Amino acid sequence: MNMNASAVHKISSHPRWVATMYEFVAPHWDNLVNGPWAESIASTRLSVQEMQGWILHIYPFIYDFPKFLAEALIKVEDDFSRTFLIENIRIEKAHAEHWLWMGEGFGLDRQQMLDLAEGGTPPLRDVQSLTDWVWRVNTKGSLAEAVAATSFAIEGVTGAIARKVCAGFEAYRDKPGVDMNPRTYKWIREHSHYDDEHPKFALEIVKHYAITPRMQRQVMYAAKRSLELLHLALVTSTQTLPAKATSAGFSREAA
Numbered sequence: 001m002n003m004n005a006s007a008v009h010k011i012s013s014h015p016r017w018v019a020t021m022y023e024f025v026a027p028h029w030d031n032l033v034n035g036p037w038a039e040s041i042a043s044t045r046l047s048v049q050e051m052q053g054w055i056l057h058i059y060p061f062i063y064d065f066p067k068f069l070a071e072a073l074i075k076v077e078d079d080f081s082r083t084f085l086i087e088n089i090r091i092e093k094a095h096a097e098h099w100l101w102m103g104e105g106f107g108l109d110r111q112q113m114l115d116l117a118e119g120g121t122p123p124l125r126d127v128q129s130l131t132d133w134v135w136r137v138n139t140k141g142s143l144a145e146a147v148a149a150t151s152f153a154i155e156g157v158t159g160a161i162a163r164k165v166c167a168g169f170e171a172y173r174d175k176p177g178v179d180m181n182p183r184t185y186k187w188i189r190e191h192s193h194y195d196d197e198h199p200k201f202a203l204e205i206v207k208h209y210a211i212t213p214r215m216q217r218q219v220m221y222a223a224k225r226s227l228e229l230l231h232l233a234l235v236t237s238t239q240t241l242p243a244k245a246t247s248a249g250f251s252r253e254a255a
């Protein structure tokens with residue numbers, strides 16, 4: 001995203017508790033970026049069906065993402081945070097469309113993805129947990145918790161994962177059933193480049209609003225919970241092949 005130049009000047013040095021937060025979330029962050037799930041895409045080892053699994057089942061969360069940010073926007077009291085969230089909502093709406101393009105490139109049906117996001121078919125339990133958590137923290141949590149859970153943790157780790165898997169993802173161009181065109185890799189490429197700044201600006205907002213030790217602890221827990229639930233959602237969705245979850249209205253995986 002492009003915040004205005006004066007916003008960039010607001011980047012400040014980190015207080016001590018931020019280092020503690022990085023240490024606290026590090027194992028969960030590392031599990032996502034360097035664990036078996038990301039490794040299996042980075043080395044193009046997941047089957048095309050497994051790729052379809054996570055692209056389909058995570059889509060409801062991607063579809064809802066701008067709405068989470070809109071809930072946090074209600075809480076803001078300063079222009080920096082307001083600009084960040086408004087801009088981010090606009091960008092994330094476009095990214096939800098790019099996710100559909102990614103799915104189409106891997107042979108998924110656009111309508112199948114939309115049906116899942118719009119409630120026509122039930123989302124996976126672990127994707128529901130992730131979505132409910134991020135929804136709850138954005139509506140009921142403090143602004144610091146909301147931004148830590150959403151833009152710092154989820155968007156931050158997403159950028160790191162995208163950078164990790166980008167080449168392996170594009171190597172699926174050689175697999176039958178995959179059409180690796182510029183629309184297919186747009187989501188991954190964009191997240192490995194320009195989402196870089198979101199977590200940095202998000203951290204500035206968190207630092208501005210988390211002013212008591214109690215709030216700072218809550219922020220750490222919120223970031224950690226997002227990373228834990230994202231990991232579960234990615235692993236489960238990869239193991240749930242699209243046909244199984246959508247062929248029957250009451251599939252066990254979807255219950």
Ligand SMILES: [Fe+2]
Nearest residue numbers: 091092095195
């Ligand atoms: Fe995004």
